[in-house]
Structure formats: structure tokens, C-alpha cells
Amino acid sequence: MSPQPAPSLPLDGLVAAGYGKVADAFSTALARSTRGGAALTVMVGGQKVVDLWGGAADARDGRAWTQDTPSVTFSCSKGLLAVLVARLVEVGKIDLDTSVSTYWPEFGQAGKETIPVRWLLSHQAGLSYPTEDITKADVLAWHPVVDKLAAQTPLWEPGTGHSYHAFTYGWLVGEVVRRVTGQSVGEAFAELVAGPIGARAWIGVPREELSSVVVLAMAPDLDVDAMQLPPEFAPLKRAFTLGGAFPGTLAGEGTGLNDPDIQAAEVPGGGAVATARALAEIWSSTILPTSATQPLPLDVVTDMVQVQSSGQQILGPQGVPQPSWATGFMVDSPARPFLTSSSFGHDGAGGQLAFADPALGVGFGFVTNDAQGVGDIRALDILDTLRRTL
Template sequence: MSGDISGSVEPRFEPVRAAFAAAFEGRPTMGAALHVRLRGHPVVDLWGGVADERDGRPWQRDTPSVIFSCTKGLVSILAARLVEEGRLAYDALVTNYWPRFGATGKAGTTVADLLSHRAGLSAPRDDLRFEDILDWDRMVGILADQYPLWCPGTAYAYHAITHGWLAGELIRRGTGLTVGRYFDEAIARPLGVDAWIGLPAAARGRPAHLQVAASINELWQDEALKPGPNWPFRAMTMGGALPAALATPEGGFNDPRLQAAEVPGAGGIATAAALASIWSATVTPTDGVRLIGPGVVDIATRTQSEGPPFFPAEPPYARWGMGFQLDSEARRYLSPRSFGHDGAGGQVGFADPEAQLGFGFVTNWMMGPEDTRATRIIEALRRALG
């Protein structure tokens, strides 16, 4: 596949090119892109493979793809901006901004609890329909009124999809803009990147077509058979509104209606270059833009949640700051100070403040726990940087 890889790397990063090319081995219909910025400047810019296996459309440099939970990282940048500007406080009660949220035993929930997966709302208690998750007001109303699954602030469990509406509603109330609109005004347009939370009509048809490896379907088939309520399974499916694998050939996040909706827990769409540029701009000026300063980065990346979650799960366990995924055994980044967010199926975006680096890897070939593609690329990058 190495002969089909397009783009360029600076000479010292040739091992990164090799690791990227190796990710395609045995996956003839996979498409992917990789972008790395060092001190604001591109040092790796690669793409290759197939953007849509149905018609053979090749992956181009400007091919965007659904980035799934990488979107949570972008929303966490927005929240950090509001904290830096004094429009939001991590230690404040959510009810200071969103009074209705205090219903049903959640009055003591802080913004930090909400962002760090400690709000007790990781999954809906009631079954939902696909149409429900397209309706912002309905979803934030459901979450505001729901009894928590555990006492907020006392434990954590990954809010796989709900995190986006919870954090996004705080952003909407703090800015008067929808989370997608604020993302466009504060991040995408200043940096001039192809990234959206809510795909505009003008970009419809551009995203890569998602393919799900058999391992993912097998994993979730086993989960579906477990006696209920299986809250982690409900967290992924939103009570039946989504396929557990998040995509089918024409449904889930391959559905243009869902791509157009603002679903900031999983529905962002971006190029690899956009992801890398955004994360770069959190730690160093990038194309004249610095998104957040080192002071708020330090606060936002302090560990809030780690270790075994509320619902039993096998290690390794992730580690979370104020919405940011931190370096851990579950997701190794460049260094212990790196922060970002990965996404279902293999997507990864992160920043490293010591190296002043931004990283973006996106792919339409979705894999499960056996996936080592991004991990091996990051290992090659670490070696190249010495």
C-alpha cells in the first residue's frame, strides 16, 4: 500500500510514513489520513486508500470523515475558552447556567462533574428513537429531567453520546449560539479548517463512507445478549436510537440526517489536517491562532476521573480531565502531558504542550479493541522526535 500513499513528510518523519502505510495492510477498502504539526508547522501530511468502497472514490487530502468521540475533545476546547473568558467556571454548579438541570437529584452537580463523566447521565433510562437524537431541545430536556444512574460527583462512567448534549447546552447558554455555530465562529473559521459539528448542506456528500469491521459487530452482539439493564450498551445505542456499532451501510452516522444534526458527543466531521491544526492551536500559535492559553490548559488537564468506572469494566482504564482524554494505558499519546480525545473505530486527535504538537488521524475503516493503527503511528512519531 505504501506506493498508494499521497502527501509528504519531513525527512526525520519517514518512519511515521511507514507506520501509516502499514495501517492499510490487509484492508483493501480502507481510507485514512494523517496530519502532524510541530510548533505550528506541518511536518506530516499523508492520505490514501478508498473514501467510499461503493464507488471506489479515492481518499483525497480534503476528504473529511466522521470523527465520533474526537468531537468531545473539540467541545471541551470550547468549554475551556469560556472558562478562560470568565463565562463558565469548572467549580460552579450546572444550575447556575441551566436551572432545569437541578431536577431529580442533580442540583449538586458541578460543571467539572458534567465534563468529566461524573454526572450520572451516561445513558438514557427510556428507549429513544432516531428522530429524538436529531432534536436538540428534546434531548437536553430528557437529560435535564432524568434521574441520575448514580449520585453525581461520586463516581464516573463514560458518557459516550450524552456528554455532547450536556456540555453543548452549557455552551449554548454561555454564548447564545448552538455548539456547532460557536465551534464554527471560534475555531473552524479562524483556522480556516474543514471541520463541523453539524455538516452544512454545501458539504453534503463529501465525508468518507464508514465501514465497520466484523470485530465491532461481534463485540456488540455479545453485549446485547447480556442481562439488562446493560447501561454501557444503552449509552452507545441511546436506548435503541443508534446501532451499537454507530454505523451501518446506510444508517447511523452514515445517514446524512445525522451528519447534519448537531450531535457533539459523536457527530463531528473533520479532515485529519483540521484535527491536527485545532489541537496544535491549543498549545502553540497555529496559522496566527491560539485557541486557549497555558493557564486554562493546566487546569483543564488535571485528572478528574480515572480507575474502575461505576459500571464494572475490564482494564485498562481511561483518564479524564475537564472533558479531555488524558494519556493512560487505555490511550497512549505522545507524553504524560498530552491531552485530546480518540473516537470510535480508530480516530485520534491530541495536543502535546511540551513538544508543541498537534496530531490528527482519521479513517473510515472502523475497528474494535484490537485496533493498533494509531498507537503504532504515535509510537513511530515518538521515536522520530527522540
């Protein structure tokens, strides 16, 4: 599998022998990313077999995507945070079935006294959106957000069902990380996950790296303010806007996830920034040894990939196929196919996808700044091609 330049492709990078069809699938995905660019890295057995990028990192001025270009990963961030939690479970700092209030005493109020950490990671805590408005200033400061969530009464009886915690997941889980490590979630992620393997991935982008981050172009159907939701589901918009911190588009011209101040802040539910290569490296490191790290213990992985939440969500339209969540990880389901039934990771709004597959020894990362909505099949086509190749 010696790397060779990808032949006759309108992109840059390397493709190992036998993976040309995966490169072709990425080339097709890139051609569909007309408002920006994309990058794909696939590792098999700890080795990069596909490492490709192309298009514009900023469609406004044509700045080209490079091998080191990082992108906002949207909810792929949740999977990265779950990897961090798994590392803390490994060393005994977090017990997933212990109450959150054991680690974060202020959380144990308003009917949340017995909620276990696992429910935060599986969208069962009843805190999908804040009932009190959260501002950009709150997001930048961290503590106002977690204080408001700690005081909030759950939206439903915790543990009786689930609904996606779009942004609140990050602050809820991240505060537990902060309490048990004495570090911010970004610092802990750097120390335990990204740093040891030299991955260009951050929860809170260093100021010197901000100019390299892609500029996101959001599809109109990703604008939650424009969605025609039934009245009973209108509060779901708050799960994404938080009542004011983010625009309905999630990322506008210098706003939301395109705002350098937000990118530099720690927004672990949707604001992690990484290269496709870093994502593949991190996910590969969860299942295979590197020169600096050992894979996650089998017992930790086995526990954390068991499905906790699936089927109809408490909040949201009825009858819409839903993904399946384990403890922090998204796992294979008809609504969100992965490579095989052993895959675990997370996708992200607009087409992002990152995961590990222990059965095939795969670490996978795909990112794009042309964030598309309904009908986007770019990552699915790449996955289908990779599955046939392997």
C-alpha cells in the first residue's frame, strides 16, 4: 500500500494502491461542494491510505484548502468529547453511572439530583435547550452557561426518553470534565487526546491558528429560523440558537461558528475545529496503538458503544427516522449508516463525518465548508465506496 500521487484528480494528496475508487468518490464529493472545499483522510491499520483535499477554504477570496486546513466539525465535536471522557473513564476519574452531582454539586437541583453522567452523553438529561437565554458573552465566558443549565428544571423526566442536546451536550459533559481534571475541556482534550499524537484538532482554537480555519457556507435549509416547525416544536430552535448566542444559520458572515471569538472559545458540543487528517488520526488511535498512545481499553469501548437512545425523540416531529446514540458515540443505524455495525463516532451538520471501525481497523475523517442539508450524499457515497473496497 505504498502511497502514490492521486492520478488525474482535481485535488491534492496521496492515495495508496487499491484505493483509487475511494479517491474518485471524494473527487465527486468535491465537485458537489461548489461553495467551498473538502478534505478526506482514511487510515487502515494505523496507516493513511487516502489523504486528500481540494477546493476553497474561503470561497469569498478563493483561499485554497491545504493539507493543514482545519474546519469547524459541528457535532463531530461530540464524538471527540466522548473520546476524552473515555480516556477519563480509563484512568478512573469518571464513573459513567455515578450521579453528575457527585462531580458537579451545583447540578444537583431542580429534579436533577440523581441524573448519571451517562445520561448527559446519551441525550437523556432533559436539557436539550436552555429555557433562559444564553448570549454570545455567556458562551465566551463558559461559567454563565453551565450555571444556567445547573439551575434549570429538566424539560422532561430524565431517563424516560431522549432528545438531541445540540449544543448543551458540550457544556454539560464539558463541565464534568472540568470538575474532575481541574482543567478546561479544551486543555484536557489537548493533553489526553490530540496532543500526544500531534493532531491538529482543538476545542478552542489557538489565536495563532484562527486565520487558517475555513469559512463556512451554510445551505438555506440548515437555517432553523426559516424552518416551518409545528408550534409545539418551535422551542427546538433554541437548541441551536440558545435564545441568541448563535444565528439560525449557525454560521453567518463573521457570526456564529464563523466568528473567530467563538472559534477561540470552548464550544465542545459543536465548535471543535480539526483537519480531516486529525480526525482520522484521533479515531484510529482509539482502536490501534500509536508511537505515543495505546488504544482505549476494550471494556471501556464495549460499554460505551452499547445503544442508549434510539427511536422517536421526545421533542421533534413524529415518524422521522432517527440515529442511534450510545454513550457519547453515534453508532450504526438505518438513519445514520457507518462503515459496519462495529463503527462508532459522530457526524456533524452540513456533511461532516468522523469515526473508528475496530472490525476493519479504520479511522475516518471527512470535513467540508460547503455545509449542505437535505439530499447531501457526499459522505455516504464515500463510505459506500470504502466499504466495497475493503
